[in-house]
Amino acid sequence: MDMTTAPLFTPFTTPSLSLPNRIVMAPMTRGQSPGGVPGPNVAAYYRRRAEHGVGLIITEGTGIDHPAALGMPGVPFFHGEEALAGWAAVAKAVHGVGGRIMPQLWHVGTARRLGAEPQDVLPVGPSGLTGAGQQVSEPMTEPQIAEVIDAYAKGAANARRLGFDGIELHGAHGYLIDQFFWETTNRRTDRYGGDLVARTRFAVEVVEACRRAVGPDFPIILRFSQWKIPHYDARLATTPEELNRFLAPLVNAGVDIFHCSTRWFWQPEFADSPLNLAGWTKKLTGKPTVTVGSVGLDKDFIVGIFQREGAERAGIESLVQMVERGDVDLVAIGRALLVDAAWAEKVRDGRIAELLPFTPAALATLD
Numbered sequence: 001m002d003m004t005t006a007p008l009f010t011p012f013t014t015p016s017l018s019l020p021n022r023i024v025m026a027p028m029t030r031g032q033s034p035g036g037v038p039g040p041n042v043a044a045y046y047r048r049r050a051e052h053g054v055g056l057i058i059t060e061g062t063g064i065d066h067p068a069a070l071g072m073p074g075v076p077f078f079h080g081e082e083a084l085a086g087w088a089a090v091a092k093a094v095h096g097v098g099g100r101i102m103p104q105l106w107h108v109g110t111a112r113r114l115g116a117e118p119q120d121v122l123p124v125g126p127s128g129l130t131g132a133g134q135q136v137s138e139p140m141t142e143p144q145i146a147e148v149i150d151a152y153a154k155g156a157a158n159a160r161r162l163g164f165d166g167i168e169l170h171g172a173h174g175y176l177i178d179q180f181f182w183e184t185t186n187r188r189t190d191r192y193g194g195d196l197v198a199r200t201r202f203a204v205e206v207v208e209a210c211r212r213a214v215g216p217d218f219p220i221i222l223r224f225s226q227w228k229i230p231h232y233d234a235r236l237a238t239t240p241e242e243l244n245r246f247l248a249p250l251v252n253a254g255v256d257i258f259h260c261s262t263r264w265f266w267q268p269e270f271a272d273s274p275l276n277l278a279g280w281t282k283k284l285t286g287k288p289t290v291t292v293g294s295v296g297l298d299k300d301f302i303v304g305i306f307q308r309e310g311a312e313r314a315g316i317e318s319l320v321q322m323v324e325r326g327d328v329d330l331v332a333i334g335r336a337l338l339v340d341a342a343w344a345e346k347v348r349d350g351r352i353a354e355l356l357p358f359t360p361a362a363l364a365t366l367d
Contacts, residue, residue: 004317004320005316005347005348005350007323007324008022008319008331008347008348009021009022010022012329012330014256014257014288016219016256017100017165017219017256019055019100019330020098021344021348022055022323022331023054023055023056023330023331023344023347024056024058024290024292024330024333025049025054025057025058025332025333026058026292026337027058027060027061027104027168027223028334029072029075030045030366031072031073031074031075032045032366033075033077033083033086034074036070036075036077037076037077037082037086038076038087038089038090040089042090042366043086043089043090043092045367046059046094046099046101047093047097047099048341048367049337049341049344050094050098050099051097051098052342052343052344053344053348054099054344055100055330055344056099056100056101057102058168058221058332059076059090059101059102059103059104060104061075061106061170062075062077062078062087062103062104062105063075063077063107064106064107064148064151064152064154064155065077065078065080065154066147066148066151067118068108068109068112068121068122068123068124069107069108069112070112070116071112071121071123072108072113078103078105078155078158078159079151079154084158084162087103087162088162088163091164095163101164101165102168102219103159103167103168104167104168104169104170104223105152105156105159105167105169106170107151107152107177109123109124109125109126109175109185110124110125110128110129110130110131110136110137110185111131111174111175111229122136124137124148125140125179125185126139126140126179126180126186126187126192126193126202127139128140131174131179131182131185131229131230131234139187139188142192145192145202149202149206150209152169152209152210153206153212153213155210156210156214156218156220157214159214160213160215160218166219166221166256167210167214167219167220168220168221168223169203169206169210169220169221169222169223171222171224172223172224172225172261173225173227173229174231177203177206178225178228180192180199180200180201180202180203181199181203181224181246182228182234183196184231186199196236196245197246197249200246200249200250201249203250203253204249204250207222207253207254207255208253208254210254211253211254220254220256221257221259222255222258223258223259223260224236224259225260225262225277226262226269227261227263232263240284243269243284244284247281247284248285251285256287257290258278258281258282258287258288258290259332260281260289260290260291260292261292262278262291262292263293263294264294265291265295265318265319265322265331266318267293275327276291276293276322276328277291278290278292278327278328279291279322282327282328282329289328289330290328290331290332291319291322291328291330291331291332294335295319295331295332295334316347316352338358338362338363339356339359339362339367340355340356341367
């Protein structure tokens, strides 16, 4: 092992989760599951990352059992006999090479495109508003909210039944859970709206329902972010005090690990402190955290796509320091792992020069 990166490859252990190292595969939408069913190619794609040393795989977002959950072709479901059989095969393939894997449970809310299949299903959201302020549906009723919460819980129960190692709830980037968090999309005046703490109620009830479905010893990760697509300057919390108030109800509900999504992992979250969002979240809650955001890249991803150029590798040294200091516990790798299945293995062995650079063409493949 290359001693300069050794902290990334130390074991991580909690009462409910043991991993051989600190490397996590970040969830990335692939759109390669026709009819919502992941096939052998999807199983092989995840298996390759596990056999090359990734400690934990978090799958691409998977649609919970609700008609408006997705609306994008090729995105996998996490419900239905055929899709669940496909996911069982994925879990078996990953476990067969000693890996760990969790599905990310996803509902896109009002980000669902109008006219998507099935065309008679409207998007849903706390106030029926998109992040741009467009009214695309009526505010969700409390029975509709209860239905979606139940769908999350069913997904969690299926994950445990199929042998997965935990679940991640997608509460980031302006999708449904995040739409309840964000004052721009949550204008409700009932118990699911109000101030920052009150706006956590939907997520709290989702976590509580999932916890009831899986029991006390099955890990629940919550992914959250300040930024939203495409509102990259959005903020839920502008101070550590606000962040603490936001996180406390989620901790009490039963979140085990926070996956803190930022665009640049090296960017401090608040003034007068070098801590990023994951660092502050760990400091405030005492819970383990995952840091993520252009790991292995040094240019903004969106710019890279539109300019059709790859991004250079960067930041491994600062990642190691974050883990070594105990600022964060786990490091999620996204696009760098997408293009190079052996990323973790190469970093572990000090073969940094062999890392493959990301190019946007990799988004269309399932290598």
